[in-house]
Amino acid sequence: MTKSNFTRRGLLKTGTAAGAGLAMPTIFTSKVWGAAHTGFTNAPQGDTVTLGFNVPQSGPYADEGADELRAFQLAVEHLNGEGDGGMMQTFSSKTLEGNGIMGKKVQFVSGDTQTKSDAARASAKSMIEKDGAIMISGGSSSGVAVAVQALCQEAGIIFMAGLTHANDTTGKDKKANGFRHFFNSYMSGAALAPILAKEYGKDRKAYHLTADYNWGYTTEQAIRESTEALGWETVNSVLTPLTQTDFSSYIAPVLNSGADVLVLNHYGGNMVNSLTNAVQFGLREATANGKKFEIVVPLYSELMARGAGKNIAGILGSQNWDWKLENEKGARYTGTNAFVKSFGEKYGFPPSQAAHTCYVQTLLYADAVNRAGSFNPCAVVEALEGFEFDGMGNGPTLYRAEDHQCFKDVVVVRGKENPENEFDLVEIVEVTPVDQVTYPPDHPQFAGGALGECNPGA
Numbered sequence: 001m002t003k004s005n006f007t008r009r010g011l012l013k014t015g016t017a018a019g020a021g022l023a024m025p026t027i028f029t030s031k032v033w034g035a036a037h038t039g040f041t042n043a044p045q046g047d048t049v050t051l052g053f054n055v056p057q058s059g060p061y062a063d064e065g066a067d068e069l070r071a072f073q074l075a076v077e078h079l080n081g082e083g084d085g086g087m088m089q090t091f092s093s094k095t096l097e098g099n100g101i102m103g104k105k106v107q108f109v110s111g112d113t114q115t116k117s118d119a120a121r122a123s124a125k126s127m128i129e130k131d132g133a134i135m136i137s138g139g140s141s142s143g144v145a146v147a148v149q150a151l152c153q154e155a156g157i158i159f160m161a162g163l164t165h166a167n168d169t170t171g172k173d174k175k176a177n178g179f180r181h182f183f184n185s186y187m188s189g190a191a192l193a194p195i196l197a198k199e200y201g202k203d204r205k206a207y208h209l210t211a212d213y214n215w216g217y218t219t220e221q222a223i224r225e226s227t228e229a230l231g232w233e234t235v236n237s238v239l240t241p242l243t244q245t246d247f248s249s250y251i252a253p254v255l256n257s258g259a260d261v262l263v264l265n266h267y268g269g270n271m272v273n274s275l276t277n278a279v280q281f282g283l284r285e286a287t288a289n290g291k292k293f294e295i296v297v298p299l300y301s302e303l304m305a306r307g308a309g310k311n312i313a314g315i316l317g318s319q320n321w322d323w324k325l326e327n328e329k330g331a332r333y334t335g336t337n338a339f340v341k342s343f344g345e346k347y348g349f350p351p352s353q354a355a356h357t358c359y360v361q362t363l364l365y366a367d368a369v370n371r372a373g374s375f376n377p378c379a380v381v382e383a384l385e386g387f388e389f390d391g392m393g394n395g396p397t398l399y400r401a402e403d404h405q406c407f408k409d410v411v412v413v414r415g416k417e418n419p420e421n422e423f424d425l426v427e428i429v430e431v432t433p434v435d436q437v438t439y440p441p442d443h444p445q446f447a448g449g450a451l452g453e454c455n456p457g458a
Helices: 003-008 062-079 117-129 142-155 185-200 214-228 248-256 268-280 302-312 325-329 336-347 353-372 377-384
Strands: 048-055 105-112 135-138 158-161 178-180 205-211 233-240 261-265 294-299 316-319 397-399 410-415 426-432
Touching: 048 062, 048 117, 048 353, 062 105, 062 135, 062 268, 062 302, 062 336, 062 353, 105 117, 117 135, 117 142, 135 353, 142 158, 142 178, 142 214, 158 353, 158 377, 185 214, 185 294, 185 316, 185 410, 185 426, 205 214, 205 248, 214 233, 214 261, 214 294, 233 248, 248 268, 261 268, 268 294, 268 302, 302 410, 302 426, 325 336, 325 426, 336 353, 353 377
Parallel strands: 048 105, 048 135, 135 158, 158 178, 205 233, 205 261, 261 294, 294 316
Antiparallel strands: 316 410, 410 426
16 A cells, blocks of 8 residues: 555545654654654663563453564564564564664563553553663553553653554543554444444344443443444444453343343453353343344453354454464455464464554664664654555555554454364454545544643653
């Protein structure tokens, strides 16, 4: 996809200095960011540079966190010239040569977010202040992402978000020092709603169970607004605590609500447990309003499918990426196979979307530093704003300058009825083109907040 195609869709600022074309490995920032410019937080002084990987090693999203950490470790190996290089070989930008970042060997520290905002901030603060981390990435919760992104903005550190799907991250809580590769709630709604209407009809009554934090709120809103625009009716919405493990008391009222679709705005272990409870209550075999009762999970992954087992069969949802993309959908998704090969050879199983997202974020940061010729966070911001690239598994991709949201195709999936093995539990129903999930920066679901100015810190 060319720059002009993105520009015609109104995704780029007209005349932005950061709007480089695909595969442009040159420096294109409008300022001079020399290597000697050290007036910023944790400017590397020696021959190494430290990155901070902040992931949920405990809590309901711990499975995602474990896969994120695996991917981070693999990315560091590749940046340092170890292994086969993975997607460094397919990435359209060619600044990454296996000699670290700007010639400095990459090392990393890690922390446990516990899927709690306070714990995540404390962990990130320690990595910045005690370990000298110059970039923070990771997390599998939008509450965590918003909290850590704000901390990084205050500290003068780049934040490369991990799994964060709430609109807020690049909406009302967006920050100049933060970037998101993962898709968002609006995109799930825009991709899923037409499929749901096609598969289940336009005359449907939905009941939402929603995780009680910012991701749950924006996901429910996105799915509700997208489906209602096609004729669905929302009969009820109930918030559930993130710490909930048994959802029986929330499932029981659904049967007598008049709904014929249950939407589970849950992720990770929460989704596994709520879906299991829904199946135990017989919702998969139930009928309502003369229709077969259906369950929808707006956001899920192979890891969640593995946890849910046979209960995931037939369930529709959306993903940011799937390890089968290149084989099933062709060369547009170049890079997928390279990453799957590297990850599979190291760990013995295919990577999840969590792993893919965090691996890509690490390479994108390293490449931005190289292109900018500086670790200064404001140089990195300029290098990433309006950056178009390819070869990272999602097809042609853009980091929009106005909000630092990544725009690319979205994957709609369904749980397989007869999976061949424990790692092949979902099938790709459709890959929704980026045009269908694109929205203006001032869309109502993203209202409030301002990107602000980059903060270089010290």
